[in-house]
Amino acid sequence: MKSNSLPGPDNIYQATLDNGLRVFVLENHASPSVVINGYVAGGAVYEAAAQAGLASMTAAVMRRGTKTRSFEAINEQVEAVGASFSIYSGRHAIGIDGKALAEDFALLVDVVSDVLVNPVFPAEYVERVRGQRLTHLQERDNDTRSVASLLFRQAVYDGHPYSWPVDGLHETVAALTREDLTSYYQRNISPAGGAIVVVGAVTGDAVLRALEAGLGGWQAGSLPAVQYPPVKPVPSVLRREQVLPGKVQTDIVLGGPAVRRSDPEYDAVRLANTVLGRFGMMGRLGENVREQHGLAYYAYSSVAASKEPGAWEVIAGVNPANVERCLEAVNEELARLANELVPEEELGDSKALLTGSLPLRLETNEGVADTILDMVWYELGLDYLHRYADMVNSVTAEQVRAVASDYLRPDAHVVAIAGPEAQM
Amino acid sequence: MTRLSPDNSVLRYRLANGLTVLLRATAGHAPVASLWVWYRVGSRVERRPQTGLTHWVEHMLFRGTERFPGSSVHKMVARLGGVRNGMTSSDYTVYYETLPAGELDTALQIEADRMVNARFDSEDVEAERTIILAERAGRENSAAYRLREQVMAAAFPAHGYGHPVIGYGDDLQRITRDELWQHYQQNYGPDNAVVVVAGSFAPDWLMARIEQLFGVVPPRRAINDTGSAAGRPSGQARNGPIVVQLTGPEPTAHVQILFPAVDALDDDYFPLLVLDSILGGASNLGGTGGAGFRTSRLYRNVVQTELAASAGSSMRPTADPYLFTVGATVRHGVEPERVLDALWTEIETARQSVPTDSELMRAVKQTRAQFIFGSERASSQGYWLGFSEIVADLPWLLEFPDRVAAVTAADVQRVADRYLQRDIAIVGQYAPAGA
Numbered sequence: 001m002k003s004n005s006l007p008g009p010d011n012i013y014q015a016t017l018d019n020g021l022r023v024f025v026l027e028n029h030a031s032p033s034v035v036i037n038g039y040v041a042g043g044a045v046y047e048a049a050a051q052a053g054l055a056s057m058t059a060a061v062m063r064r065g066t067k068t069r070s071f072e073a074i075n076e077q078v079e080a081v082g083a084s085f086s087i088y089s090g091r092h093a094i095g096i097d098g099k100a101l102a103e104d105f106a107l108l109v110d111v112v113s114d115v116l117v118n119p120v121f122p123a124e125y126v127e128r129v130r131g132q133r134l135t136h137l138q139e140r141d142n143d144t145r146s147v148a149s150l151l152f153r154q155a156v157y158d159g160h161p162y163s164w165p166v167d168g169l170h171e172t173v174a175a176l177t178r179e180d181l182t183s184y185y186q187r188n189i190s191p192a193g194g195a196i197v198v199v200g201a202v203t204g205d206a207v208l209r210a211l212e213a214g215l216g217g218w219q220a221g222s223l224p225a226v227q228y229p230p231v232k233p234v235p236s237v238l239r240r241e242q243v244l245p246g247k248v249q250t251d252i253v254l255g256g257p258a259v260r261r262s263d264p265e266y267d268a269v270r271l272a273n274t275v276l277g278r279f280g281m282m283g284r285l286g287e288n289v290r291e292q293h294g295l296a297y298y299a300y301s302s303v304a305a306s307k308e309p310g311a312w313e314v315i316a317g318v319n320p321a322n323v324e325r326c327l328e329a330v331n332e333e334l335a336r337l338a339n340e341l342v343p344e345e346e347l348g349d350s351k352a353l354l355t356g357s358l359p360l361r362l363e364t365n366e367g368v369a370d371t372i373l374d375m376v377w378y379e380l381g382l383d384y385l386h387r388y389a390d391m392v393n394s395v396t397a398e399q400v401r402a403v404a405s406d407y408l409r410p411d412a413h414v415v416a417i418a419g420p421e422a423q424m
Numbered sequence: 425m426t427r428l429s430p431d432n433s434v435l436r437y438r439l440a441n442g443l444t445v446l447l448r449a450t451a452g453h454a455p456v457a458s459l460w461v462w463y464r465v466g467s468r469v470e471r472r473p474q475t476g477l478t479h480w481v482e483h484m485l486f487r488g489t490e491r492f493p494g495s496s497v498h499k500m501v502a503r504l505g506g507v508r509n510g511m512t513s514s515d516y517t518v519y520y521e522t523l524p525a526g527e528l529d530t531a532l533q534i535e536a537d538r539m540v541n542a543r544f545d546s547e548d549v550e551a552e553r554t555i556i557l558a559e560r561a562g563r564e565n566s567a568a569y570r571l572r573e574q575v576m577a578a579a580f581p582a583h584g585y586g587h588p589v590i591g592y593g594d595d596l597q598r599i600t601r602d603e604l605w606q607h608y609q610q611n612y613g614p615d616n617a618v619v620v621v622a623g624s625f626a627p628d629w630l631m632a633r634i635e636q637l638f639g640v641v642p643p644r645r646a647i648n649d650t651g652s653a654a655g656r657p658s659g660q661a662r663n664g665p666i667v668v669q670l671t672g673p674e675p676t677a678h679v680q681i682l683f684p685a686v687d688a689l690d691d692d693y694f695p696l697l698v699l700d701s702i703l704g705g706a707s708n709l710g711g712t713g714g715a716g717f718r719t720s721r722l723y724r725n726v727v728q729t730e731l732a733a734s735a736g737s738s739m740r741p742t743a744d745p746y747l748f749t750v751g752a753t754v755r756h757g758v759e760p761e762r763v764l765d766a767l768w769t770e771i772e773t774a775r776q777s778v779p780t781d782s783e784l785m786r787a788v789k790q791t792r793a794q795f796i797f798g799s800e801r802a803s804s805q806g807y808w809l810g811f812s813e814i815v816a817d818l819p820w821l822l823e824f825p826d827r828v829a830a831v832t833a834a835d836v837q838r839v840a841d842r843y844l845q846r847d848i849a850i851v852g853q854y855a856p857a858g859a
Contacts, residue, residue, distance in 0.1 A: 005454070007453075028453055030450075030451045030453065030800075031796060031799070031800045032796060033793075033796055033797060033800065071718075072719075072724075075718040075719045076719060079706070079718060079719040079786060079790065080719075080782070080785070080786050080789065081789055081793070082706065082789045082790040082791075082792060082793025082794065083793065099797065100793075101792075101793050101796065127730075128728065128730055131730055131733070131755050131756070132727070132733045132734070132755070134756055135676060135733035135753060135754075135755050135756045136733060138675050138676050138756055139674075139676045139753070142673075142674045142675060142676070143565070143566075144565055244673075245673045246672055246673035246674070247565045248561040248562075248564045248565055249558065249561040249562045249564075249565050279499070279502050280495055280498035280499040280501075280502045281486075281495055281498040286495075287495060290555070291494075291495060291551070294550075294551040294554040294555055296558065297555055297558035297559045297561075297562055317558070317562050318558065319554075319557075319558055319561060349499060349502065349503050352502075352503040352504070352505065353502045353503060353505060355505070356503065356504055356505020356506075356524060357505040357506070357507075358454070358505065359454035359455060359456050359505065359524040359525070360454075360456055360505065360506070360507060360522060360523075360524070362453050362454040363453060363454050363456045363801055363802065364453065364800050364801055365453070365800070367453070368453050
């Protein structure tokens with residue numbers, strides 16, 4: 001891809017509203033549609049462990065009615081034009097996602113803004129949303145993959161806000177009150193530190209006018225300070241298991257905490273993860289656990305990195321009879337990555353994937369908007385994509401070995417297993 | 425080479441060996457091209473004890489050829505920054521590569537090669553048996569899946585739509601390498617395939633390259649289509665619905681009601697699709713819920729009333745007559761029977777009264793938006809072009825928004841009354857054991 005066609009400081013329109021909300025726009029007229037993406041202050045890290053799910057439920061009930069629009073009116077207006085939007089809670093922010101035909105963009109901004117600025121939290125909707133959520137949590141808590149993930153988080157992030165799921169736990173969601181929601185909203189949700197990205201068939205000036213009208217009067221609170229307990233490395237192998245009767249497949253999540261998005265080691269961790277569990281068909285794990293041994297339907301790895309150290313995890317779905325053999329095969333791969341340099345050709349393959357897949361990532365308005373929001377949110381610089389290939393290519397085999405040995409060790413990790421009785 | 429251009433944006437032609445080619449140039453933010461190779465073979469052609477054969481053959485095509493062995497192809501495509509995969513449905517099998525535009529040639533070489541040169545080594549067959557059985561086990565972990573399997577078997581006792589694409593466990597244990605090989609020999613060849621390219625490409629270069637690589641592949645003989653022969657969904661003229669009840673350890677109850685309906689090319693397909701939008705939310709081209717579900721009748725009257733955690737409907741476009749489905753995930757603490765009653769009430773309302781103008785207008789605008797959103801990726805263009813060629817025809821796709829717009833309120837009530845009849849329904853219910 002030619003660098004002059006990449007989203008960057010030359011073609012991204014930038015502005016700041018009076019309340020500090022930053023606005024970024026990339027015009028694209030290939031299709032008559034527009035995507036809006038953004039973060040404002042809020043998120044699950046600002047809720048107490050005993051109120052897990054509070055931020056997420058607050059975001060859900062925000063769209064159930066405003067000072068001037070009922071839930072029905074919001075839905076009528078947005079859905080009548082085939083548009084859609086969601087307001088959701090992440091760990092460190094309240095997220096905004098929306099899409100409309102270009103002709104309906106102003107309407108979408110008007111409704112989304114109203115939901116952000118003027119929510120009234122109707123009491124009956126607190127109960128309705130709670131009921132829906134409890135049913136979905138019940139389903140989640142009977143899904144082997146989700147349960148393995150929950151056990152993993154609890155063990156890796158004990159005492160840290162990352163230890164609970166953003167959508168909460170059955171008992172905490174059951175106990176939330178309307179006052180919890182309104183007070184969470186008042187204390188935490190504001191344009192402070194926020195950013196809105198718009199990509200599609202619309203001009204920067206038109207976006208700015210619409211956002212000024214919708215969000216310009218929204219008062220920025222001060223960002224609440226959060227004291228994070230340190231995320232500690234896992235000292236040895238910690239095994240957590242849960243039996244889910246009647247299941248026929250077992251799911252495994254294995255790994256530990258790694259790095260923040262801003263850590264200098266991030267590029268090495270991401271490359272190491274690509275070698276381990278992504279490149280081609282799920283990397284080395286796909287080749288040696290799935291393909292060669294036929295031990296798993298899937299075995300891959302993923303790494304998260306945010307404001308706090310994210311988890312680097314191996315994920316596998318296996319026949320209950322194969323759990324131990326699969327763990328052995330996974331541990332062999334972890335040892336190889338931590339002890340031996342990845343051969344230059346193999347490393348080059350993963351680098352080629354990370355740099356070469358940029359056109360696919362940037363094909364759509366959604367992909368471009370996500371990428372710009374990442375650059376803004378993690379302070380990577382708007383020229384990040386211009387520097388990206390060099391950053392990936394400069395990572396060495398020794399750096400890859402070192403991060404594997406620091407963060408994903410066969411002798412120090414959490415392994416969480418959820419499946420039927422047979423295996424235990 | 426014959427050129428058939430139903431509109432200016434799509435080029436459609438046929439090679440001498442019977443291969444159909446569809447090309448559409450599109451432009452996104454970044455130059456990407458997507459190749460899709462479709463085969464007119466899906467699980468509907470299978471019968472006991474060979475269910476799952478088609479999907480397994482798809483897995484074998486990822487095991488490599490003499491020229492491109494094993495996992496080397498995945499690495500090759502990944503190195504170029506591309507993605508690839510394959511899918512098997514009841515009506516088709518399809519393979520795709522989406523890559524940065526300049527790398528398209530590699531994808532063309534891979535697909536032309538494996539159209540006839542896949543190896544089917546016995547060792548690979550056994551490894552895939554394990555993997556597919558594990559894939560099946562993963563699905564059986566879900567109560568909703570187990571219910572779906574039984575309900576579909578009841579809906580299609582004689583048609584290939586009645587068994588799961590992945591196949592039944594005992595058939596998967598039994599199927600031999602030679603059966604897989606024979607299925608491949610019978611169904612893979614240029615005369616049973618459609619090649620689609622969407623995205624950024626130079627048309628002259630691409631047409632010459634397709635001729636060069638795919639034009640030399642010899643045709644297979646005529647292919648039997650056992651799918652259509654086996655007739656329609658179960659149903660007509662019974663004295664009441666078939667009821668399938670299932671219990672298990674999962675605590676969340678599900679209900680669904682299925683009605684025998686039509687294929688994608690039937691005149692009633694589009695009225696049924698609009699009915700689906702009104703009941704369960706705006707549909708994308710695939711007849712499943714997209715945006716806009718919160719103004720749907722099921723959401724307002726079954727979810728908002730605190731009976732269900734979610735509810736929806738679907739009208740999938742298929743080659744043979746399929747089903748109109750409504751269903752719900754029952755809210756914790758609610759009797760599943762009450763949710764079923766609420767679904768029946770909505771069905772009766774749809775049969776007895778015409779939808780409002782605003783419901784109809786919303787369905788039309790939502791469909792237009794979904795159609796535009798669904799055309800933004802080269803890969804979704806490639807998907808929908810090939811899909812419509814196999815399951816319906818090109819005009820079906822190109823005129824999709826207009827055909828939806830032409831549906832009247834009276835049409836919607838007419839198809840609701842004709843198809844959503846209690847006596848020919850199949851009702852599925854999952855409830856936690858001991859509840």
